[in-house]
Amino acid sequence: GQNIDQPTEMTATEGAIVQINCTYQTSGFNGLFWYQQHAGEAPTFLSYNVLDGLEEKGRFSSFLSRSKGYSYLLLKELQMKDSASYLCAVMDSNYQLIWGAGTKLIIKP
Amino acid sequence: GAVVSQHPSWVICKSGTSVKIECRSLDFQATTMFWYRQFPKQSLMLMATSNEGSKATYEQGVEKDKFLINHASLTLSTLTVTSAHPEDSSFYICSARTSEYEQYFGPGTRLTVT
Numbered sequence A: 001g002q003n004i005d006q007p008t009e010m011t012a013t014e015g016a017i018v019q020i021n022c023t024y025q026t027s028g029f030n031g032l033f034w035y036q037q038h039a040g041e042a043p044t045f046l047s048y049n050v051l052d053g054l055e056e057k058g059r060f061s062s063f064l065s066r067s068k069g070y071s072y073l074l075l076k077e078l079q080m081k082d083s084a085s086y087l088c089a090v091m092d093s094n095y096q097l098i099w100g101a102g103t104k105l106i107i108k109p
Numbered sequence B: 001g002a003v004v005s006q007h008p009s010w011v012i013c014k015s016g017t018s019v020k021i022e023c024r025s026l027d028f029q030a031t032t033m034f035w036y037r038q039f040p041k042q043s044l045m046l047m048a049t050s051n052e053g054s055k056a057t058y059e060q061g062v063e064k065d066k067f068l069i070n071h072a073s074l075t076l077s078t079l080t081v082t083s084a085h086p087e088d089s090s091f092y093i094c095s096a097r098t099s100e101y102e103q104y105f106g107p108g109t110r111l112t113v114t
Helices: none
Strands: A003-005 A008-012 A018-025 A032-037 A044-049 A053-057 A060-065 A070-075 A084-091 A097-099 A103-109 B002-009 B010-013 B021-025 B034-037 B047-051 B069-072 B074-082 B092-097 B101-104 B109-113
Touching: A003 A060, A003 A084, A008 A018, A008 A044, A018 A032, A018 A084, A032 A060, A032 A070, A044 A060, A044 A070, A044 B101, A053 B034, A070 A084, A070 B074, A097 A103, A097 B047, B010 B021, B021 B034, B034 B069, B034 B074, B047 B069, B074 B092
Parallel strands: A008 A103, B010 B109
Antiparallel strands: A003 A018, A018 A070, A032 A044, A032 A084, A053 A060, A060 A070, A084 A097, A084 A103, B002 B021, B021 B074, B034 B047, B034 B092, B069 B074, B092 B101, B092 B109
16 A cells, blocks of 8 residues: 655754654655645645755755655754644655645744 | 635535535646645545546545536636535645646635534
8 A cells, every 4th residue: 555654743943953754655656745734724835856865945955765765854944933734745656646644843942 | 836726715604505615726727636635633635636627536435426526627626515514624625736746735725514
């Protein structure tokens, strides 16, 4: 079956760095997405990785290792507004998104 | 980026009534739209894939006669929850695909059935 695993909840301090991990087992792979979702709102796109390596975009970076079925989202210089759920999603061989349950990130001052 | 709108943003209805939710792509044409449902503290659950001009493809366990989907144009898909019950109360989100790898989400519709 298809499976996406990510931690349920993480806590970090304002100004610090946090890494949210995601492991996956899917039928085929056409890329991995990270989305941010604030409570009561729809997800917003953060990143897309299809090749191995690190993609940096401002304070956010995303890493992918296809051989390990592993990705992480790295958030630097954390701000209170970064408190949200972070969803990992993998696009399978049918170009359908398989969603993880999301990681709730709590930022403390 | 591409903009997707949903209407209404929230709705309260009585048990047994039907509710229609609209999803529009505002600045692009979307041949494929997706409907998701999200219960509190849970991830998105894909309900169905809506293709313009053809019948929607429903995920396993989703009743197609209860959740009617119509994708009549390249910019509009509608989801009608028929004979709504309190257990249908949820956050319904649509998304529209601009390419194989790009998908934009609407703001969501919160449905409460009393």
